[in-house]
Amino acid sequence: MLFNPHCFDGSKTEGERDGELRAYQQRQEEISKLPVEMGWRNFPLRLYHGFWFHEPHLNGVISIRRNFCRPAPSDLFLVTFPKSGTTWLKALAFAITNRSSGHHINSGHRSILSRHPQDCSPYLEAFYAGPQVPDLDAMPSPRLLGTHMPYSLLPESLRDEGSPSRIIYLCREPKDTLVSTVHFINTMGSEQSSIAGAISMDQAVELFCKGLSPYGPVWEHQLEYWRESQRRPDKLLFLKYEDVMAEPEANVRKLANFIGRPFSPEEESSGLVAEIVELCCFEKLSGLEVNRTGVRGKEIGVTINNSSFFRKGKVGDWREHLLPEMAEKVDVITRDMLQGTGLSHSPEPPAPHADQGDEMP
Numbered sequence: 001m002l003f004n005p006h007c008f009d010g011s012k013t014e015g016e017r018d019g020e021l022r023a024y025q026q027r028q029e030e031i032s033k034l035p036v037e038m039g040w041r042n043f044p045l046r047l048y049h050g051f052w053f054h055e056p057h058l059n060g061v062i063s064i065r066r067n068f069c070r071p072a073p074s075d076l077f078l079v080t081f082p083k084s085g086t087t088w089l090k091a092l093a094f095a096i097t098n099r100s101s102g103h104h105i106n107s108g109h110r111s112i113l114s115r116h117p118q119d120c121s122p123y124l125e126a127f128y129a130g131p132q133v134p135d136l137d138a139m140p141s142p143r144l145l146g147t148h149m150p151y152s153l154l155p156e157s158l159r160d161e162g163s164p165s166r167i168i169y170l171c172r173e174p175k176d177t178l179v180s181t182v183h184f185i186n187t188m189g190s191e192q193s194s195i196a197g198a199i200s201m202d203q204a205v206e207l208f209c210k211g212l213s214p215y216g217p218v219w220e221h222q223l224e225y226w227r228e229s230q231r232r233p234d235k236l237l238f239l240k241y242e243d244v245m246a247e248p249e250a251n252v253r254k255l256a257n258f259i260g261r262p263f264s265p266e267e268e269s270s271g272l273v274a275e276i277v278e279l280c281c282f283e284k285l286s287g288l289e290v291n292r293t294g295v296r297g298k299e300i301g302v303t304i305n306n307s308s309f310f311r312k313g314k315v316g317d318w319r320e321h322l323l324p325e326m327a328e329k330v331d332v333i334t335r336d337m338l339q340g341t342g343l344s345h346s347p348e349p350p351a352p353h354a355d356q357g358d359e360m361p
């Protein structure tokens with residue numbers, strides 16, 4: 001793993017490693033007995049405590065629940081439903097936490113220019129997907145830990161009232177998430193002969209609406225974090241992709257305050273907030289060599305181009321891909337599921353941000 005090879009530095013005894021291997025095999029067996037559905041492109045999805053998972057991710061989820069026990073006060077969990085802006089959130093959180101106390105963009109920030117945002121914070125499920133349990137104590141503080149796990153499946157030590165760690169959840173409008181997932185999954189390579197060619201938008205809408213997508217159903221996922229953010233706003237910050245896009249500076253300040261690293265008057269007057277927004281914006285990140293080349297995904301048995309994490313980065317792109325009846329189908333469920341919860345997704349994309357110009361459909 002790029003960001004911290006020491007997490008797997010082999011300091012365990014042979015006995016400990018054997019024990020981890022046995023536990024891994026038991027998890028595999030457990031997973032093989034769970035309800036299964038052929039999901040997107042025939043990647044099998046397993047039902048675990050009300051949510052659907054790809055098998056390697058699920059092994060990671062179960063391992064995290066059993067093996068992650070020591071959240072630290074400085075830990076920041078960066079949580080999303082897949083294809084909701086994880087890459088962006090990782091870049092922003094990294095840039096905010098790695099600034100030194102000077103007023104300008106410094107080398108801490110600049111390292112985002114030479115590493116993929118996905119390497120700024122481990123994707124925990126992939127990190128825990130194999131037999132070897134990583135040693136997260138080897139990571140420098142503050143640890144930025146990325147996950148797509150539903151709130152109810154997070155380790156108890158993290159959900160506990162007394163947990164010292166903080167969680168940031170980035171939520172995205174379901175139709176944009178759906179469209180983003182279709183494109184992403186269709187670019188994935190797999191050596192499994194059973195994996196089918198591209199999934200059509202039609203099939204994807206059917207599956208998504210039944211909750212049958214990785215980590216789905218999306219509505220329950222969002223609601224679990226929404227409710228917890230209402231209950232414990234000091235511990236869980238709930239952001240929306242569309243709001244960050246519309247008001248990036250205000251949301252970067254919100255993030256910095258929540259993280260406990262508010263911008264000083266000097267940093268404010270030097271324009272640092274705008275610099276961080278600029279550094280992490282879609283146009284900047286998607287153009288970097290490190291994000292345009294290379295692949296990842298080996299630990300979960302697939303090939304994913306680093307560039308696949310950057311497609312359009314727009315609000316309302318679903319309009320280009322969903323027929324009105326497909327959009328309506330998702331909207332009806334969204335309205336039903338969110339009714340009376342206080343959480344909503346605006347039916348129309350918010351007014352474009354000045355520098356998005358007329359690109360919004």
Ligand SMILES: Nc1ncnc2c1ncn2[C@@H]1O[C@H](COP(=O)(O)OS(=O)(=O)O)[C@@H](OP(=O)(O)O)[C@H]1O
Nearest residue numbers: 082083084085086087088180281282310311312313
């Ligand atoms: N910097 C920045 N700003 C705004 N939007 C961005 C940014 N980086 C990535 N993206 C868009 O986020 C979508 C990918 O989602 P994730 O990063 O959550 O993917 S993953 O779940 O981690 O695989 C995917 O959305 P779509 O373009 O709609 O497919 C990316 O383009």
